[in-house]
Amino acid sequence: MKAEVVVVEQSLEQNSVRQPEGAPSADLRPEVPHPARMYDYYLGGKDNFPADREAAERALAANPEFRSTARANRGFLQRAVRFVAQQGVDQFLDIGTGIPTAGNTHEIAQQVDPQARVVYVDNDPIVLTHARALMAGMGRGRTDVLQADLRDPAGILAAAQVRELLDFDRPVALVLAAVLHFLPAEDKPFAIVEELLAALAPGSYLVLSHGTADFLPPEVRDRVTGVYTKATAPLVGRSREEVRQFFDGLELLEPGVVTVPLWRPEEEPAEGSDRVSMYGAVARKS
Numbered sequence: 001m002k003a004e005v006v007v008v009e010q011s012l013e014q015n016s017v018r019q020p021e022g023a024p025s026a027d028l029r030p031e032v033p034h035p036a037r038m039y040d041y042y043l044g045g046k047d048n049f050p051a052d053r054e055a056a057e058r059a060l061a062a063n064p065e066f067r068s069t070a071r072a073n074r075g076f077l078q079r080a081v082r083f084v085a086q087q088g089v090d091q092f093l094d095i096g097t098g099i100p101t102a103g104n105t106h107e108i109a110q111q112v113d114p115q116a117r118v119v120y121v122d123n124d125p126i127v128l129t130h131a132r133a134l135m136a137g138m139g140r141g142r143t144d145v146l147q148a149d150l151r152d153p154a155g156i157l158a159a160a161q162v163r164e165l166l167d168f169d170r171p172v173a174l175v176l177a178a179v180l181h182f183l184p185a186e187d188k189p190f191a192i193v194e195e196l197l198a199a200l201a202p203g204s205y206l207v208l209s210h211g212t213a214d215f216l217p218p219e220v221r222d223r224v225t226g227v228y229t230k231a232t233a234p235l236v237g238r239s240r241e242e243v244r245q246f247f248d249g250l251e252l253l254e255p256g257v258v259t260v261p262l263w264r265p266e267e268e269p270a271e272g273s274d275r276v277s278m279y280g281a282v283a284r285k286s
């Protein structure tokens, strides 16, 4: 689980999921559903293989709201990143990046401050392939990508890309959007977040969203969980109180831990927004 620089040996053409059926890299394990590619499918993307689509369809059959939850999560991520950038933070460490889609962290942050620096971290090689291609097209240097596992926070913090791009003597926004629910208790997710936060300077921010089963009937929760047990990572919903504990020791900003559409919405939230299965919040380290 050591952090390492991803070396994209295949051309984007080969790895691109625009042609998912064509000879993919063995690393991509196309026969096993990956959360990143399932999420891409929920968002209407094409960067997924048949096994991902099948698993995603089973999850959608159990809970048709998965799709709108994924969209609501993207909306939260974008509002939260914009907010943090507007507070003057110009460095972002986004772990569990996901396959690039509209409104990625660097796009939002650099709309506010073109000098903003972003390091993307994900453990799924397909995410890195796409992220690298995206970076190549937009002038490298202020955005970089790292293939690493959230369960190795020390490796992430020590990685060359992170050290070269981010100055830890100044505030950094740590973005953990829709990723911690892939870490069961035995992976010690709370200790991991604590370790990452400990490395950040005062004035840093934590942007975090997390799946929950608080609003799901137990049989729906069990069906959804069942789909992800066959994927590369399990899905562990946490309660609002458990999600709040990730922010221990930080100044939790208004409105606190809420379902993602209710975090500083820019338009009237749709009906049922208070029962979306994803919590989100932003906090500041003082």
Ligand SMILES: C[S@@+](CC[C@H](N)C(=O)[O-])C[C@H]1O[C@@H](n2cnc3c(N)ncnc32)[C@H](O)[C@@H]1O
Pocket (backbone or CB within 6 Å): 035, 036, 039, 073, 074, 077, 095, 096, 097, 098, 099, 121, 122, 123, 124, 127, 148, 149, 150, 151, 176, 177, 178, 179, 182, 233
């Ligand atoms: C649901 S997507 C979220 C994408 C994006 N952060 C967002 O909120 O739109 C979760 C991402 O976390 C990544 N991921 C899951 N477990 C991980 C781990 N242990 N370390 C690093 N990345 C992980 C997946 O590969 C996937 O890209």
